[in-house]
Amino acid sequence: MALPVYASPLERLWYYTYRVICALIFLFLIAPILIVIPLSFNIEPYFTFTEKMLALDPTGYSLRWYDTLLTFGMANPEAPRTTAWWVDVWNNAAWVRAAKNSVIIGVSSTLVATVLGTVAALGLSRPEMPFRRAIMAVLISPMIVPIIITATGLFFFYSSTGLAGSYPGIILAHATLGIPFVIITVTATLIGFDRSLTRAAASLGASPTTTFFKVTMPLILPGVISGALFAFVTSFDEVVVVLFVAAHDQQTIPRQMWNGIREQISPAILSVATILVIVSVALLATVEILRRRSERLRGVTG
Amino acid sequence: MADATADLAAEPTGRLTTADGRPLKTALARAQARARRRAFLLVLPLLLFILVTFIVPIGQMLHRSIHNDGFSANMPLLSQWFARTEPGTAPDEAAYAALAADLQAAAKAKTVGVVGTRVNYEMPGTRSLFTSTGRKARGFEPPYREAILQADPKWADPTLWGTMRQVSQAYSPNFFLAAVDLARDNEGNIVQAPPERRVYLMLFQRTFLIAGLITVLCLLLGFPVAHLLATLPLRASNLLMILVLLPFWTSLLVRTTSWIVLLQGQGVVNNTLVATGLITDQNRMQMIYNQTGTIIAMTHILLPFMILPLYSVMRPIPPTYVRAARSLGASSWTAFRRVYLPQTLPGIGAGALLVFILGVGYYITPALVGGASGQLISNLIAFHMQDSLNWSLAAALAAVLLGLVLILYWLYDRLVGIDNLKLG
Structure with a gap:
């Protein structure tokens, strides 16, 4: 939107003011995420920039909080850093164990959500689907219903079925929370799907299974992967259900962060936050690349 | 053909x-x-x-x-007596005998606490009465009325008997009534709850006010940004879109932590303001652990949910419409108000409803940065689930919240359509 030649001085003034306002809003969006990165290298246990940091003095910065992530919870953190020390980290360090739990739960629930969600999205995008709107509303509802209500319901359900405090319980719950994202992204990809391609495959003698894996799947794959990443992030960031239904020793990264923020907030939280920001940048980049690829595949322009 | x-x-x-x-x-x-x-x-x-x-x-x-059978399952004989007699019947010897037998059985099964807790929900301060009498229950002998009243004269209180009659039925609307600040008196009439227990309607009101305020703030901040993204060339807007999507992909806990870091008393914002001399060291602003903190952090977290639907509606609006209005003599303000704004209404509706629905049910951010004044209804549900352990009341509050959210969801489906929900 270039400034038109006929703009009056007032409009010119507004044009630049408007850009400044937008820049400030972008700053509001992005600054809180970036601010944690330099602060996580603070040598002091404070949440603010020290004078040394502002002067860019290297002695004001350190990796001590990242080191805490490894040593916290270890059996023998003072030992020399040999292979045995790293084994100790892998087995005992609280954050490492939480990360392992988060990955196990995240990957399993993503698999469940993606497989079930993709198959359902295929059905939902067929024109013959009966009660499409109502079923869609039900399938999207885990995203809309407040998480505290879902967690409360699961708490009652799991305590009556014995799933409380078990991995399958958390995985099923997280899969449920991730499914709406898979449905939304995959149905969005299928909207532009050319149905004559599957008919062409069938007319050339391909069975429905072959058609799906050789024709449909490669075309919708970018959408499926985006949906899977959404589901993974949902699980990786979920704390309320874990607080309600997980056993005491089933720590995950968000739960550990939650405890850290509630009890004694230390800059170690900021180093975890920094790592998570880097992870989300990587995920976002992947999704962007997939989206462009999908648009190219489907011939969508502009 | x-x-x-x-x-x-x-x-x-x-x-x-x-x-x-x-x-x-x-x-x-x-x-x-x-x-x-x-x-x-x-x-x-x-x-x-x-x-x-x-x-x-x-x-x-x-x-x-x-449904809560904390009383009826553990006090079967007394519950039967209540079922046999009319409401308002004064307790006779048979009632006291049933009470004594039930208390003895409950003391043996160690369930007196459960019974006391159930009555305590309706009538605070009665749990200790049950547990203390339960400990003496083994020595009760006929006539039971004298024995029980000797153990504790509070058992003669007609309000207590009225309350016990109410809780003797496993199915009762009492928790729903409590969730909207109502209660039943001894005769079973629905009345307002005593003033010190009237907190839930206030909290629902606060939740809706804060969610509404956040929706307005998101609209005010999101509209200019979405408009800029929609009018810039695609290459530039895709680049700027990353600034909107990155917060969307970043962990909620990370974003909440960042706001604590920024807004706390010794935080970045206050330190900057003190360093630049805008405020003095003594007058640091209290921006976190209160309503302000909740509103700022939630606005930041929900802003992408406003920008994305607005953008997807604004992008296809042809810029020629506004130019045509200008060429016909409209001022830029009139062209915006009469031509552009009406075309963005579907996006405003979609974004505002989505932000409001998500805001009403928010839990994590208010719990971490809300302090006392920034707590929403979700936080109270969690309190009753985890601390006061009044699960039935938590469930009733959750049911009321669920009903309200489902109405909004239905409205969203009618106005926007679930299929139009887009993520990035």
Whole structure:
């Protein structure tokens, strides 16, 4: 939107003011995420920039909080850093164990959500689907219903079925929370799907299974992967259900962060936050690349 | 076309048939039914999954909100006496005998605490009465009335007997009444709860006010940004879009932590303001652990949910419309107000409803940065689930919240359509 030649001085003034306002809003969006990165290298246990940091003095910065992530919870953190020390980290360090739990739960629930969600999205995008709107509303509802209500319901359900405090319980719950994202992204990809391609495959003698894996799947794959990443992030960031239904020793990264923020907030939280920001940048980049690829595949322009 | 149908209608009866002789209408209906069944079968596994992991648990929660057998299951004889007699009947010797027998049994089964807790929900301060009398229950001998009243004279209180009559039924609307600040008196009439227990309506009101305020703030901040993104060339807007999507992909806890870091008393914002001399060291602003903190952090977290729907509506609006309005003599403000703004209304509706729905149910951010004044209804549900352990009241509050959210969700589906929900 270039400034038109006929703009009056007032409009010119507004044009630049408007850009400044937008820049400030972008700053509001992005600054809180970036601010944690330099602060996580603070040598002091404070949440603010020290004078040394502002002067860019290297002695004001350190990796001590990242080191805490490894040593916290270890059996023998003072030992020399040999292979045995790293084994100790892998087995005992609280954050490492939480990360392992988060990955196990995240990957399993993503698999469940993606497989079930993709198959359902295929059905939902067929024109013959009966009660499409109502079923869609039900399938999207885990995203809309407040998480505290879902967690409360699961708490009652799991305590009556014995799933409380078990991995399958958390995985099923997280899969449920991730499914709406898979449905939304995959149905969005299928909207532009050319149905004559599957008919062409069938007319050339391909069975429905072959058609799906050789024709449909490669075309919708970018959408499926985006949906899977959404589901993974949902699980990786979920704390309320874990607080309600997980056993005491089933720590995950968000739960550990939650405890850290509630009890004694230390800059170690900021180093975890920094790592998570880097992870989300990587995920976002992947999704962007997939989206462009999908648009190219489907011939969508502009 | 007419010839082709004539060919199909080779049957002497004149009906249209397929090659194998079936009427065309039935064959078509059968084929369509098969296609419908196939589509449905693809969705069925997920539907069953959601039914088991989501709908059934919520159903169980709703059941819990009207059902609590803490008293009736552990005090069977007294519950039977209540069922036999009219409401308002003064307790006779039979009632006291039933009470004594039940207390003895409950003391043996160690369930007196459960019973006391159940009565305590309706009438605070009675739990200790049950536990202390339960400890003495073994020594009770007829006449029971004298024995129990000797153990504790509070048992003569007619309000207590009225309350016990109410809780002697496993199914009761009491928790729902409590969730909207109502209660039942001794005669079973619905009255307002005592003033010190009237907190829930206030909290619902606060939740809706804060969610509304956040929606307005998101609209005010989101509209200019979405408009800029929609009018810039695609290459530039894709680049700037990353600034909107990155917060969307970043962990909620990370964003909440960042706001604590920024806004706390010794935080970045206050330090900057002190360093630049805008405020003095003594007058640091209290921006976190209160309503302000909740509103700022939630606005930041929900802003992408406003920008994305606005952007997807604004992008296809042709810029020629506004130019045409200008060429016909409209000022830039009039062109915006009369031509551009009305076209963005679907986006405003979609974004505002989505932000409001998500805001009403927020839990994590208010719990971490809300302090006392920034707590929302979700936080109270969590409090009753984890601390006061009044699960039925938590379930009733959750049911009320669920009802309100579902109404908004239905509205969203009617106005926007679930299919139009887009992520990035």
